[in-house]
Amino acid sequence: xLFGKKKLISLDIGANxxxxxxxxxxxxxxxxxxxxxxxxxxxxxxxxxxxxTDALATVISRIFEENKVAKKNIAIAxxxxxxxxxxxxxxxxxxxxxxxxxxxxxEQYIPYEVNEVxxxxxxxxxxxxxxxxxxLVVAALREAIGKNLELATMSGYxxxxxxxxxxxxFNVFNHNYDYEDSDRIVLFNIGSQLxxxxxxxxxxxxxxxxxxxxxxxxxxxxxxxxxxDFQEAEALKISASKGEEVPQEVISTIxxxxxxxxxxxxxxxxxxxxxxxxxxxxxxxxxxxxLRVFGLYEKMVKNYKVKxxxxxxxxELNPKTVTAAALHKLSDISSIAVGLSVxxxx
Ligand SMILES: Nc1ncnc2c1ncn2[C@@H]1O[C@H](COP(=O)(O)OP(=O)(O)OP(=O)(O)O)[C@@H](O)[C@H]1O
Ligand SMILES: [Mg+2]
Numbered sequence: 001x002l003f004g005k006k007k008l009i010s011l012d013i014g015a016n017x018x019x020x021x022x023x024x025x026x027x028x029x030x031x032x033x034x035x036x037x038x039x040x041x042x043x044x045x046x047x048x049x050x051x052x053t054d055a056l057a058t059v060i061s062r063i064f065e066e067n068k069v070a071k072k073n074i075a076i077a078x079x080x081x082x083x084x085x086x087x088x089x090x091x092x093x094x095x096x097x098x099x100x101x102x103x104x105x106x107e108q109y110i111p112y113e114v115n116e117v118x119x120x121x122x123x124x125x126x127x128x129x130x131x132x133x134x135x136l137v138v139a140a141l142r143e144a145i146g147k148n149l150e151l152a153t154m155s156g157y158x159x160x161x162x163x164x165x166x167x168x169x170f171n172v173f174n175h176n177y178d179y180e181d182s183d184r185i186v187l188f189n190i191g192s193q194l195x196x197x198x199x200x201x202x203x204x205x206x207x208x209x210x211x212x213x214x215x216x217x218x219x220x221x222x223x224x225x226x227x228x229d230f231q232e233a234e235a236l237k238i239s240a241s242k243g244e245e246v247p248q249e250v251i252s253t254i255x256x257x258x259x260x261x262x263x264x265x266x267x268x269x270x271x272x273x274x275x276x277x278x279x280x281x282x283x284x285x286x287x288x289x290x291l292r293v294f295g296l297y298e299k300m301v302k303n304y305k306v307k308x309x310x311x312x313x314x315x316e317l318n319p320k321t322v323t324a325a326a327l328h329k330l331s332d333i334s335s336i337a338v339g340l341s342v343x344x345x346x
Contacts, residue, residue, distance in 0.1 A: 010075040010340035016192035021337040031316040048080025057154035071157035082144035166208030168339030176313035183282040190290030215290035285309040287335040311338040
């Protein structure tokens with residue numbers, strides 16, 4: 001585009017909150033035009049899946065209207081077990097034959113019927129064996145795409161990109177950070193019910209998995225330990241995280257839950273290391289609302305030497321519609337939405 005700005009709008013529908021972002025891309029830069037967050041209705045999203053379309057449609061219609069954002073060409077993300085990302089290795093074949101070959105191979109490594117999924121792939125720059133090519137295959141459940149289209153119709157917006165959380169996480173990192181081809185980078189987005197975990201090599205994703213733990217795991221532990229309901233447990237978790245006074249049991253439960261959380265992360269890291277030639281990582285970055293949980297960021301720094309990912313590092317803002325304070329406050333929960341919008345501008 002020679003003149004003017006391109007609008008890049010995306011919607012990240014999480015289990016805890018819904019984020020709407022509008023970026024504008026000009027030739028030289030990207031700027032944040034709008035940012036808005038509303039709470040997700042209870043149990044409307046479970047492990048990334050849409051469970052209550054009506055309740056979501058009400059909130060989503062509101063978020064668009066209150067913020068005067070166009071309801072056209074929206075990017076969304078699929079998460080959790082609705083998507084499977086797998087690296088496979090096949091003998092070198094002509095580029096034009098790959099798509100067909102993947103369909104055949106898919107049956108072996110995807111736990112769904114081939115006609116239940118939409119398949120996409122990326123041929124990776126490096127392969128494990130010189131006679132082979134490595135391919136990252138992405139399978140998205142058609143049913144999940146269908147539910148998102150139904151939600152869009154009910155809420156009055158149209159979707160132009162269906163991405164996946166892990167890829168949006170990569171895009172937000174890639175846009176904002178300078179790094180080397182030789183760097184092997186780990187990215188975490190700790191949400192409420194899931195944590196997107198991505199490994200980047202040669203500046204491309206080689207591994208992406210959604211680990212079923214996040215901020216809600218802590219709430220559930222508090223719920224069990226104190227015999228209270230979810231809302232009460234969530235309120236205590238947030239109070240503790242803000243440094244307010246809470247029963248000692250809340251703090252000790254959170255500390256124990258850190259170990260459970262890290263065990264889950266460790267098994268995924270081990271799985272990745274066992275299934276690849278890779279040895280260690282150059283650097284790691286973390287984002288997501290789960291980071292606000294008391295002591296979790298410190299634990300992540302200690303165990304994985306993470307730095308905080310700033311989704312707005314190389315972005316400008318429109319001072320008429322967005323304040324620096326709002327961006328700062330929302331930076332941890334905005335990464336996926338920003339990554340979805342950035343991905344549209346590539
Ligand atoms: N002040 C706070 N203190 C502690 N935890 C918080 C605070 N604010 C938010 N959280 C936690 O952050 C999590 C929400 O993060 P985020 O918005 O990234 O998740 P989500 O995108 O809605 O969920 P998911 O990606 O799993 O579907 C929740 O578990 C919530 O309890
Ligand atoms: Mg999320």
